[in-house]
Every structure is written in C-alpha cells, then in structure tokens.
Amino acid sequence: xxxxxxxxxxxxxxxxxxxTRSASSELTPVTVEVTDTEVVMNFIQEAGFxxxxxxxxxxxxxxxxxxxxxxAKLNEVVHITGPRQMETTLExxxxxxxxxAIHTNASNEFETPFTGKGVIVGVIDVGFEYRHPAFxxxxxxxxxxxxxxxxxxxxxxxxxPIGGQVDESGGHGTHVAGxxxxxxxxxxxxxxxxxxxxLIMIPSNLNDAEVLEDxxxxxxxxxxxxxxxxxNMSFGAHTGGHDGMSLYNRTLNQLVTDNSGVFVxxxxxxxxxxxxxxxxxxxxxxxxxxxxxxxxxxxxxxxxQIWDQTADGRKHxxxxxCYFDKxxxxxxxxxxxxxxxxEGIDSYSKKHNFEVISYYSDLQKAVxxxxxxxxxxxxxxxxxxxxxxxxxxxxYIYNPAPLEKNKYLEGDNSYLVSDSGASAEKSITxxxxxxxxxxxxxxxxxxxxxxxxKQGVISAFSGRGPVLTPGAMKPTIAAPGSYLISSYNKFxxxxxxxxxxxxxx
Numbered sequence: 001x002x003x004x005x006x007x008x009x010x011x012x013x014x015x016x017x018x019x020t021r022s023a024s025s026e027l028t029p030v031t032v033e034v035t036d037t038e039v040v041m042n043f044i045q046e047a048g049f050x051x052x053x054x055x056x057x058x059x060x061x062x063x064x065x066x067x068x069x070x071x072a073k074l075n076e077v078v079h080i081t082g083p084r085q086m087e088t089t090l091e092x093x094x095x096x097x098x099x100x101a102i103h104t105n106a107s108n109e110f111e112t113p114f115t116g117k118g119v120i121v122g123v124i125d126v127g128f129e130y131r132h133p134a135f136x137x138x139x140x141x142x143x144x145x146x147x148x149x150x151x152x153x154x155x156x157x158x159x160x161p162i163g164g165q166v167d168e169s170g171g172h173g174t175h176v177a178g179x180x181x182x183x184x185x186x187x188x189x190x191x192x193x194x195x196x197x198x199l200i201m202i203p204s205n206l207n208d209a210e211v212l213e214d215x216x217x218x219x220x221x222x223x224x225x226x227x228x229x230x231x232n233m234s235f236g237a238h239t240g241g242h243d244g245m246s247l248y249n250r251t252l253n254q255l256v257t258d259n260s261g262v263f264v265x266x267x268x269x270x271x272x273x274x275x276x277x278x279x280x281x282x283x284x285x286x287x288x289x290x291x292x293x294x295x296x297x298x299x300x301x302x303x304x305q306i307w308d309q310t311a312d313g314r315k316h317x318x319x320x321x322c323y324f325d326k327x328x329x330x331x332x333x334x335x336x337x338x339x340x341x342x343e344g345i346d347s348y349s350k351k352h353n354f355e356v357i358s359y360y361s362d363l364q365k366a367v368x369x370x371x372x373x374x375x376x377x378x379x380x381x382x383x384x385x386x387x388x389x390x391x392x393x394x395x396y397i398y399n400p401a402p403l404e405k406n407k408y409l410e411g412d413n414s415y416l417v418s419d420s421g422a423s424a425e426k427s428i429t430x431x432x433x434x435x436x437x438x439x440x441x442x443x444x445x446x447x448x449x450x451x452x453x454k455q456g457v458i459s460a461f462s463g464r465g466p467v468l469t470p471g472a473m474k475p476t477i478a479a480p481g482s483y484l485i486s487s488y489n490k491f492x493x494x495x496x497x498x499x500x501x502x503x504x505x
Contacts, residue, residue, distance in 0.1 A: 005072035008342040008355040009082030013065045015340065029209035032059050032071070033078040033247050033347075040076050054216050058251045060209040079347045081247050083207040086235040086420045087392065088126060088172040116194025120229040121181050122218030124202045124211060125173030126151060127489050129164035132174055134182040134192070134487040135199055143183065144199045146221055150210055151203040156217060164491035165203055171489025173203060176234050178487030190485055198227070206235050208248045208420075215255050215263065222261060229261035236268045236418025238275060238389045241307050244469035245349040249424035256426055265422035267431040267475040268463035274396040274411030277388045281317075281380035289331060289408045290388050290397055291324050291375035294360050297395030302374050306354040309385040309468070313350040316384040319343070321356065323363065324373040324400045333377065338362040373400055387415060387468070417463045417474045429474040432462040432481025453482055 004011065013028065027049075034040045037059055044051040044061050047070075051061040057078075063071065068080055128147075135143050148156040151165065164174070181199050182192030200221060202214045215231055222229035240246050244253075252263060279288050292302045308317050321339045322331050339358035346353060358374045378386060388409070390397055397411030422429040434453040458464065459482045467474040488495060 003345055003347075005077060005347075006068050006080040007082055008344065009084060010065060010068050010080060011342055012340070012355075012357065013082060014068070026064065027062050028065055029060060029062050029083050029207055030068070031081040031209045031212060031247055031251070032061060033057060033081075034059060034076050035078060036076040040071075040074060043074060044071065052213055052216075054212050055251055055254045058212070058247065058254070060213055062209075079247065081208060083209060084237055084239055084248075084420070086206040086208075086211070086237045086418075088206075088235045114194075116181060116197025118227055119194065119197045120145065120200060120218070120222045120225065120227050121177075121194060121197045122200040122202065122214075122222075122229060122231045123173060123177045123180060124204050124206075124214045124218075124231065124233055125176055125235070126203055126206065127165050127167035127171040127175075127492055128173040128177070128201045128203050129171065129487070129489040129491055130160050130201065131162050132164075132178070132487050132489070133185055134174075134178045136183055138183075143181070143197070144201055145225075146200045148200075148202045148214070148217060150214065151205055164489050166491050166493060167489065168493055170494045171487075171492040172234070173201065174489035174492075175486045176232060177201065179484060180230075180232055182487055192486075197230075198225075211421075212248065212251055212255075215252065219255055219261055231261065231263040233263060233421050234266040236266060236420040236422060238268075238270070238391045238416065238419060239303065239305055239355075240419030240423070241346065241349060241351060241353065242387070242389070242415055242417065242419045242423050242468050243349060243351075244423045244425050244467070244472060245346070246419070247348070249419075249421065250348070252421055252424045253426045262428055263421065263424075263426070264428045264430060265420070265424070266418065266463075267422055267429050267465070268416055268418040269432075269461045270392055270416045271413055271458075271462045271464055272460050273392070273416070274398065274413060275390045275392065275394075276413065276415050277397045277409040277411050278386060278415070279378075279380075279409055280385040281382055284382045285379055286382070287377060287379050287407075289322065289324075289375055289377055291373045291400050291408060292390060292395040293398040293400075294373060294395055297360070298393040300361050301357060301359045302394055303391050304354075304356045304376060304388060306356070306376070306378060306386055306388050308352040308380075309387065310352070310383075311350045313345050315343075315345075315352045317352065317354075317378055317380045317386060319354045319356065320377045320379075321358065322375050322377050323367065324375060325369065326371040326373065326400065327369075329401060331375070331377070332367075334363075334367065336366050338366050339374070373398075389415070413464070415466065415468070417465045417467050422463070422474060423467045423469050423472075425469055425472050427474075427476070429476045430481075431464065431475035431478040432459040433457060433478045434459050434482045435480045435484065
C-alpha cells in the first residue's frame with residue numbers, strides 16, 4: 001500500500017538532494033505511465049514544464065525531481081520512471097551477410113533487388129558527421145531527410161547543415177549509419193546494406209525518455225511520407241529486469257504495432273564480461289553472497305540490481321550490504337552512508353527487486369581498509385530464483401574464495417542481452433559474428449593486426465542471451481559485427497589521419 005509510484009533512479013535522486021552528487025531541483029527527463037494522457041500532460045504543462053505524448057498510456061516529461069511526488073498524487077499517474085543512461089555498443093560483411101545477392105538479385109529470388117529505396121532508416125546514436133560522403137547520392141545531394149540534434153538541444157529540421165558533432169565516441173553514429181545506409185561511392189568498394197534508403201539522424205543523449213521521443217519522431221515522420229521505416233538502436237544498459245516488461249520496452253512495442261516499421265537493437269558488447277549471476281534457493285533462509293571485483297571497474301561505484309522472479313507482488317528475498325576482507329578471508333556486514341539499498345515491487349511485472357549502489361572510495365575510507373571487495377548478502381525463501389546484474393564498466397561479479405562454492409555466486413556472461421530495447425518482445429535483436437578480417441593497412445601506412453577471430457563464429461564480445469522475456473528468443477539474428485570498415489566522423493576528437501583505425505577508402 002505504501003509502494004511509491006516512482007522508480008529507484010528517482011528515489012536515489014531525491015535522497016541526493018542533501019549531497020553534492022546531484023540536486024533535486026534540476027530538470028530531469030522522466031517517462032510516465034498514465035491512464036489519461038490529457039489530464040497528466042495538462043497538469044505538467046500548467047506547472048510550467050514540458051510534456052510529450054508518446055502513446056495512449058505513455059508520456060515523457062522534463063521536470064524537477066522535487067516535482068515527482070506532486071505528479072505521483074494524480075490518480076491518472078500509474079508510475080514514473082527516471083532517466084537511465086545508455087551507452088553505445090559496436091567488403092567481407094556484405095558477402096557473408098548475403099547482402100550482395102540481395103542487391104544484385106543474383107538468384108532471381110526477389111521481385112526486385114532490395115537496396116533500401118523507398119525506406120526510411122532512423123539512426124539514434126552519437127557522433128554524426130551530417131554531410132559525410134557516405135550519406136550523399138550520386139548527384140552529391142544529401143540522403144539525410146531529417147536531423148534532430150537532441151544532444152545539443154536543437155530542433156528537428158529537414159535542412160541538413162555542414163559539419164558534425166565534436167564527440168568523444170569516435171563517431172559511433174557515423175560508423176553505424178555507414179554500415180546501414182552508406183552510399184556507393186566511385187572509387188570505393190565500401191558501401192552500406194541499404195545504399196538507397198533515406199536517413200534520419202538523431203544525435204541523442206541516450207536516456208529512456210528521450211529515446212522514446214526519438215522513436216516516435218521517426219515513426220511519425222515516416223508515416224507522413226507514407227514510407228516504411230527501420231530504427232537502429234546500437235546502445236544499451238543492464239539495469240532492469242531483462243524481461244521486456246519495463247514501461248520503456250512495452251512502449252517500444254506499442255510504437256510499432258501498425259506493422260509499418262521495425263526497431264533493431266544491438267544485443268550488446270558485454271559477452272566477455274561477468275556482469276550476471278543467478279541462483280535458486282533450495283531452503284528457507286538460505287544465504288548467498290554476490291561480490292564485485294573492483295579491480296575490473298572503470299568507475300568508483302558499483303550498481304547492482306537483484307530481481308526475484310516470483311511475480312506475485314510479494315517479498316521473497318532480503319538484501320544486505322557487506323564486504324569481503326581479502327586479508328582475513330571474512331565477509332563483514334555494514335550499514336552506513338557509503339552504500340544505499342532501494343527495494344520495491346515492480347508495478348507491472350509484480351517482481352520483488354532491489355537496487356544497491358556503493359561508492360568504493362567512500363566505503364574504504366569508512367571501514368579503514370583498502371584490500372576489500374564490496375558485495376551483498378541475499379537471503380531467500382525456498383524456491384525463489386534471483387538474477388543479479390552489474391552494469392557495464394562497473395566491475396565483474398566474482399567468487400573471492402573459490403573453495404567456498406556454496407557461499408559465493410560465480411559471475412557469468414549469461415542474460416547479458418541489453419535491457420534497453422533488445423529485451424523487448426518486438427525488437428529485432430542482433431548479435432555479432434566474426435567476418436574473419438582482423439588486419440588492414442592504415443591511412444598512415446602501418447599494418448594493423450588484431451588477434452585472429454575465426455570467421456562465422458559468434459564474436460567473443462557479443463551478447464548471447466537468453467532473456468527473461470516470456471516467449472522471446474534473443475538474440476533474434478546474428479550479423480557480421482567484428483572489425484567492420486565503415487565511415488568515420490572527421491569532427492570526432494579521436495579522428496587523426498595517423499590513427500591506426502583510419503584507412504583509405
């Protein structure tokens with residue numbers, strides 16, 4: 001009865017009001033599940049904030065965190081989801097994927113060769129060069145029919161400027177769009193899968209609410225043009241239930257119900273990483289520990305999510321913070337401000353779940369020890385099954401005492417299909433397989449060689465699945481994804497002609 005109408009992210013932002021980590025008065029994007037879009041949108045707009053219609057039961061808004069409780073009081077508001085930050089993931093490829101045969105209709109299997117003509121491809125990403133040669137037609141005219149620069153606060157436009165994003169991603173969006181729709185250029189053997197498709201570029205901030213707006217924009221633009229559309233989403237995150245039941249995933253499904261378009265999501269690039277663990281409890285009050293190897297983390301915090309799979313709206317597990325003392329080999333419980341445990345029942349799936357965040361340097365200072373590993377103690381009822389995820393770059397799940405296999409959960413790379421669309425029922429979720437290419441000559445003349453990757457085998461880095469989405473098999477398909485040659489954003493901070501990854505076309 002006391003379950004709040006907002007998620008862990010917003011709860012965390014509210015609690016952070018008294019710290020220096022964030023401020024609750026700052027505007028933040030949210031996604032809101034509603035029973036009446038008009039009532040809720042009017043309430044938000046009358047308060048002086050922006051709201052956007054997405055579907056009949058979903059809107060997005062940009063509001064201060066301290067406005068969330070007021071919004072939640074509306075009977076027409078079902079749940080409010082805070083911003084989840086997602087990150088980008090990424091000659092032989094066309095041949096191996098059968099694209100050349102489709103372009104040339106070599107086997108006479110098709111009514112016409114498919115080159116993307118008459119189709120709109122929307123790419124939501126970061127790091128675009130707007131007038132790259134790969135996005136021009138034979139007459140030198142731009143094939144980009146619309147641009148919405150969300151990352152820099154711009155408005156949607158059909159007038160495509162010269163220039164591009166000065167980004168940190170290495171031009172990820174340009175590279176991805178080149179693979180999807182790169183033009184045939186005289187003198188170059190490299191071009192995309194759909195070289196005659198129209199292109200919509202959306203340089204995005206890659207948070208849930210904004211991405212839903214991006215998808216809706218592409219769909220509505222294509223609808224006005226009376227053209228089918230494909231939306232590419234090569235980014236992801238592992239926070240979430242991986243069951244396709246989040247508001248974000250359900251809304252993506254709703255947006256493509258008219259069968260005029262599809263959305264294609266990367267399975268993820270965490271196949272080498274032990275970011276997941278799971279366990280089914282065989283007795284009441286059975287205990288298992290999940291520990292994080294901080295040495296494998298690129299950041300100063302851990303963010304674990306623990307999901308009980310018993311979807312009955314009841315609580316079947318408890319979660320407490322602890323750390324493993326590497327000197328003594330002991331697990332020590334603690335409860336202080338360096339870590340926070342959030343607990344709730346998912347409003348849609350009815351699964352009991354937790355989010356735990358801990359700052360490593362703060363914890364070490366608080367306990368006066370540095371040779372430690374942060375973790376959680378999970379106590380469960382008989383028959384309860386839990387899945388645990390840590391997000392990318394936040395450290396691997398590991399067993400600090402290998403001889404105690406029945407105490408600590410081992411980390412693995414299962415269930416690492418991204419929960420940012422790739423777990424949605426209607427997504428086309430794409431894994432990567434090796435092209436067999438692993439060497440090339442750079443523009444600077446150096447021979448570049450990476451470890452050999454066997455052709456046709458699923459790439460070591462690729463997400464392999466499965467997911468917990470009922471009835472869904474993810475990944476849906478696999479495509480060439482290792483060491484692909486594609487377009488490069490020359491405005492990217494990493495672009496230099498001496499860069500080993502820059503080759504001549």
